[in-house]
Amino acid sequence: MTQAVASAPLIVICVLDYATSVEILDGVADLTGKTVANLSSLAPDEVTAFAEVIARRGGEFVDGSIICYPQSIGTDEGSVLYSGAPEAWARHEATLMAVGASSAYVSEMVTASCVLNLGLVGAFFTTALSAFVECATFVLKQGVDPELLAGLTPLTVDFLGRTAVDAVAEIAEGHFETREATIDTYLTGMEPALLCLEAGGIQPRVVAGALENLRQASAAGLGSLGFAAQAKVVGA
CATH class of the missing domain: 1.10.1040.10 (N-(1-d-carboxylethyl)-l-norvaline Dehydrogenase; domain 2)
Structure with a gap:
């Protein structure tokens, strides 16, 4: 892992959780001149903590929240919300946009993509769709x-x-x-x-x-x- 990081200006991480994300970089003390882009699903406080870890090691941090199904990754429908260091985004925009053509950089506030994902997808979309399922079931049971x-x-x-x-x-x-x-x-x-x-x-x-x-x-x-x-x- 150390050799891989040493040769790459951009490190993209997409794993299960915060602990695993941090563990991946355990043996990498110097991230000077490098950008870490996190695509793992983290809570806002974990995003902040991860950004601080990267900053202490001299690197820049961009957080990304995937808001599409896996089959859409790499397609026009693929969508990731990015937030964090604007300079790092400007350098690596082309690479990070390759994950999905409908992706977007939304804010310099590092937790913005995470919070938007939690609010719009994790909470709103799921709840709205659940309400629709309840109501559609009723309508169809009534013979419509x-x-x-x-x-x-x-x-x-x-x-x-x-x-x-x-x-x-x-x-x-x-x-x-x-x-x-x-x-x-x-x-x-x-x-x-x-x-x-x-x-x-x-x-x-x-x-x-x-x-x-x-x-x-x-x-x-x-x-x-x-x-x-x-x-x-x-x-x-």
């Missing part, structure tokens, strides 16, 4: 044509995407006033929806969790504000 459901789904997902983008600004700025649907409006629609799913033989655990968030926000006096005002409760 699968092709009809599949055809209408992109409309809902598109609206979700646009609403989510608006929510980012609302949460960042702390402004939740709305002339559209309020938390109480959503709550009024969600409560009978949950009952219908349960009566239809569904175990809507994700939907029930979303309803509980709405109830807590309403109980906290946020019912007249927009949907994203839940941030005041979930982020407290």
Whole structure:
């Protein structure tokens, strides 16, 4: 490993966890003039610690979070979010982009790619897809044509995407006033929806969790504000 590192200006690491990532470089005391790009899945504090390890040895660090399926690696659909040392990224952009043409450098903040991966993929995407599975199971059990459901789904997902983008600004700025649907409006629609799913033989655990968030926000006096005002409760 020491010889391999000595001959390479860029070291890409993609293993199981933080301990293994650090262990790989145990015998390498000097990383001067070299860039370490981590593609292992790490927690934000582990990314920070790994960057510090590399810096103490004279190297530069770029963290990467893979946000695609393995079969997409090396293709136009392949996507990795990179963050960290901008100078190191500029030197090795062509090589790191070869992992996937849809990859991007997102921030100088070294933990940015990790946090975005955790928030958008690990938490949001998985939860949203789980909620969809609950609801799609209900719809199909009620006898709706699968092709009809599949055809209408992109409309809902598109609206979700646009609403989510608006929510980012609302949460960042702390402004939740709305002339559209309020938390109480959503709550009024969600409560009978949950009952219908349960009566239809569904175990809507994700939907029930979303309803509980709405109830807590309403109980906290946020019912007249927009949907994203839940941030005041979930982020407290």
